[in-house]
Amino acid sequence: MELTRRQEIMTMLRDGEWTLDELARNFVVSKKVIIDDLEHITRSVPRPARLQIRPPTCEGCGYRFTGRSRFSDPSRCPMCKNEHLAPQRFRIT
Numbered sequence: 001m002e003l004t005r006r007q008e009i010m011t012m013l014r015d016g017e018w019t020l021d022e023l024a025r026n027f028v029v030s031k032k033v034i035i036d037d038l039e040h041i042t043r044s045v046p047r048p049a050r051l052q053i054r055p056p057t058c059e060g061c062g063y064r065f066t067g068r069s070r071f072s073d074p075s076r077c078p079m080c081k082n083e084h085l086a087p088q089r090f091r092i093t
């Protein structure tokens with residue numbers, strides 16, 4: 001089961017960009033489950049492909065959350081405390 005879902009996620013990420021919410025909704029699992037899957041996938045993607053993270057951005061001030069290595073979405077902007085953040089997106093390239 002788990003292996004199948006991870007393989008499906010890898011296929012989706014090769015075809016396009018997805019957010020945690022979109023992946024969780026697609027597989028009807030919690031975001032925590034998707035985060036676990038992504039942590040596994042990032043170690044198992046065959047080279048030279050890589051799991052890429054396009055960082056989340058603040059819709060209030062435009063702040064970009066660069067240099068993050070975590071897969072969870074931040075809850076608020078550290079600059080303006082806005083909670084309306086464009087979620088990070090994942091893809092395999």
Ligand SMILES: [Zn+2]
Nearest residue numbers: 058061077080
């Ligand atoms: Zn902000």
